[in-house]
Amino acid sequence: MLDLTYESPKPKLISGATGEWELVIGMEVHAQVSTKAKLFSGASTQFGAEPNSNVSFIDAGMPGMLPVINEGCVAQAVRTGLGLKAAINLHSAFDRKNYFYPDLPQGYQISQLYHPIVGEGEVLVELGDGKARLVRIERIHLEQDAGKSIHDMDPSLSFVDLNRTGVALMEIISRPDIRGPEEAAAYVLKLRQIMRYLGTCDGNMQNGNLRADVNVSVCRPGDYERYMESQDFSHLGTRCEIKNMNSMRFIQQAIEYEARRQIALLEDGKSVTQETRLFDAEKGETRSMRSKEEAHDYRYFPDPDLLPLEIEQAWVDDIEASLPELPDAKKARFIADYGLSDYDASVLTAEHESAAYFEEVAAASDGKLAANWVLNELFGRLKRDGDKAITESPMTPAQLGGIIGLIVKGDISGKIAKDLFEIVYTEGGDPSVIVEERGMRQVTDTGAIEAAVDEVIAANPAQVEKARANPKLAGWFVGQVMKATGGKANPKAVNEIVSAKLGL
Amino acid sequence: MTEFRTIAAARDALRKGDVSATELAEEYIARVEGADALNAFVHKTPEIAREQAAAADARLKAGDAPSLCGIPLGIKDLFCTKGVPSQAASKILTDFRPEYESTVTTKLFADGAVMLGKLNMDEFAMGSSNETSTYGDAVNPWRRGNDETKLTPGGSSGGSASAVSADLCLGATGTDTGGSIRQPAAFTGITGLKPTYGRVSRFGIIAFASSLDQAGPMARDVRDCAIMLSAMAGHDAKDSTSADLAVPDFEAMLDGDIKGKVIGIPREYRMDGMPEEIEALWAEGRKMMEAAGATLRDISLPHTKYALPTYYVIAPAEASSNLARYDGVRFGRRAQLAQGDGITEMYEKTRAEGFGDEVQRRVMIGTYVLSAGFYDAYYNRARKVRTLIKRDFEQAFADGVDAILTPATPSAAFGLGEMAEADPVQMYLNDVFTVTVNLAGLPGIAVPTGQSAQGLPLGLQLIGKPWEEGELLNAAYALEREAGFVEKPAKWW
Helix, strand or coil, X not given: CCCCCCECCCCCEEEECCEEEEEEEEEEXXXXXXXXXXXXXXXXXXXXXXXCCCCCCCCCCCCCCCCCCCHHHHHHHHHHHHHCCCCECCEECCEEEECCCCCCCCCEEEECCCCCCECCEEEEEEEECCEEEEEEEEEEEEEECCCEEECCCCCCCCEEECCCCCCEEEEXXXXXXXXXXXXXXXXXXXXXXXXXXXXXCCCCCCCCCEEEEEEEEEECCCHXXXXXHHCCHHHCCCCEEEEEECCHHXXXXXXXXXXXXHHHHHHCCCCCCCEEEEEECCCCEEEEEEECCCCCCCCCEECCCCCCEECCHXXXXXXXXXXXXXXXXXXXXXHHHHCCCHHHHHHHHCCHHHHHHHHHHHHHCCHHHHHHHHHHHHHHHHHHCCCCCHHHCCCCHHHHHHHHHHHHHCCCCHHHHHHHHHHXXXXXXXXXXXXHHCCCCCECCHHHHHHHHHHHHHHCHHHHHHHHHCHHHHHHHHHHHHHHCCCCECHHHXXXXXXXXXXX | CCCCCCHHHHHHHHHHCCCCHHHHHHHHHHHHHCCHHHCCEEEEXXXXXXXXXXXXXXXXXHCCCCCCCCCEEEEECCECECCECCCCCCHXXXXXXXXXXXXXXXXXXXXXXXXXXXXXXXXXXXXCCCCCCXXXXXXXXXCECCECCCECCCCCCHHHHHHHHCCCCCEEEEEECCCCCHHHHHXXXXXXXECCCCCCCCCCECCCCCCCCEEEEEECCHHHHHHHHHXXXXXXXXXXXXXXXXXXXXXXXXXXXXXXXXXXXXXXXXXXXCCHXXXXXXXXXXXXXXXXXXXXXXXXXXXXXXXXXXXXXXHHHHHHHHHHHCCCCCCCCCCCCCCCCCHHHHHHHHHHHHCCHHHHHHHHHHHHHHCCCCCHHHXXXXXXXHHHHHHHHHHHHHCCCCEEEEECCCCCCCECCCCCXXXXXXXXXXXXXXXXXHHHCCCEEEEEEEECCCXXXXXXXXXXXXXXXXXXXXXXXXXXXXXXXXXCCCCCC
């Protein structure tokens, strides 16, 4: 791929009473694996089904039921690992994480503590202005999601929905390489983008299929560099983990709040206690959920119902061969091949569907024009049309490419093209046919334009005098001619002829 | 009706038309009805038996009759049977009727077997005397001569052993986590086989310790075990630990020819304080194997002495996790809650009331050995020792041993209640000869070969190579023929 060079950004600095502080952030992102069936049962993963309708006997933890790994979920985890340039572990294993909760029917979650399926990888998180952070991935493991407890339907009873129980999650654990709230959000967005390219996670945060735990600590300038050199965590501050956030905004708010809370403690001569905290979105603050001492003892041990997961290198190679072009490579190529700006390339590659749409349009016309029309006209039109996704666009790339092609050929002017765009968008049809049928073709016949110019000059002698005195007023004639020709006259030709006739 | 001693005999009579499956079913339904004193059957299913017998008769008539077609069996309560109470003999599963069928019972029924009912057992298969059952003790049909003291049929498959021994059914399913098929078989004078781990699907069997649990047949003799195993075994996509191996016709492999086979005699199984009669039984067994043409060889399985402690770390650890699902939330028995009780109280009360003492003890031991700070010292170390125990056997087999002969139990059946005041470890010692086999995942079979001074049956154990149940059964068949054990308990119930 074409490498783009980026500069590492400075960490976010917070000024305290005793000097400057830096943030150190590591994240655990839980991404729901995009598959039809759950990790260890054949039950459906469809979102929004009737409560407790997507539940097999296995998910419900019925006596005598046994888990059987869903190969599709394993393939998706491998695919994700490859997309994050990570090491794939041909040997991995499942462990039980034991705790009691009504939405955890087995009394344990099957996870991969000791031997995860994916090892170390990396993600390039672009932050604009040629800056990007390279965040190291420590590991990705597969695990079961829990169900949902509902406590607000009845004053004295709680309800449980097991539809989500047993759905496959990938837990993507980063190193503490993220240095500010915006970087944290950008990191999650980048993971989401890559996984959507790969088709391994829908990344729909509202539906909870992407959630993040954030580990936040603060340190003095220089400490982080000492940590990076030695990988010795003692150079860093004590961290707190903020659990289960499903919005970019909350992630940033929580980090910001938490960093300031920790700084206040430290500057007060107190210390930060390692603990798990929850973000209260209403109050915009984090509060303690449980301390390290109160932390659950999950009694992890290898799940005896499952054999170690052994996969073949050849299978991994097949998956690798089927990977699509990923965002970084695509963006670099768009810049190189189509001459797009970094910004335009970023926007067009944000979703692989937009990128694919753009490339089809560009193939039928011109790269730069295609980018402008997709970014400005089409995106704007889709937004006005009930915020439609590009996949729902009523206009096909071939149609938009056709419109742009007509501009390039000089058959229509930019202004007519906009009218044509609206017609094709709302009514459909082949742009070139519409242009012919509705007489929208641009007039490049200089004879016809000359006649029109003559007419306007003859009818407006006073304006002719003024224009001769002040050539800037020639534009008035151009406008009149365009009006007279219904906008179909080639503006360039009109300009030239008006200038010539007026003797400018 | 003609008395059928074995499944094989009944099968032949059924196929010849000498008896119908329905007649056989009625006979055994009546026997079960008349044997409440043994407390072997805890849920009787005569209606199901009659339906299955009628279907079996149709198949017999059509000439499409597998070996078990029309054979009346008892099913251990640990197996989930659709629509029929399946409680693992625990109060916590009161009224639990699964909506699914275990793979083993599915296979047995597909072969035309007839289910007479569910059999008593120790709660969640935890016990060696059937005294931890919520249904009360199952009773051994054998007595010490004229002494009317009620004896244990062993455990955990005590109901299965009692029922087969008393001719209440022709065969029964058992499960064996540390000896739960072989010890009760030995205590009741019947034959019981624990197959290689992974030979029989665990799907639908209520889990005790997943890495050790294995279902197997309990029947009158080796041939019947072979017949039942062929029906029960086989790969099951629903159990990830089940082996994708072909299932041979085990019965066809029985010729009793073990000439030239090497039988290992492990010196570590000669325990201090082992009763004289067990020592003598073992010596007799060695002679029998020699008489059948085998060569004896003294072998060493050096890590044997660690087997029991290893087992009592691993099994409770897995059990503590496997039994977490019995929480009163979705099925089984939920404790009556007081005003203001929350989820924690619901868990605590439900589990305190629903689990018996032995189950609670093992859940606590298991929780302890897995907890932070103790995991390495207990669970992880036990896993390592388990590997060494397995290696002992692998070495013996690699050195040319074909099977290993040991006592099945350290004593004859003891009296119900006799161990009530004893340290639980005394009870755990019942498994001393059998747990190694589970830890190593090997097949093992208990064969009755003699009687104690008080006239109680005693058995020996043969341990085979993994996946070589055919060879093992054949060695057991040779031993059985030499021993010629045909005694049955005198009917008193």
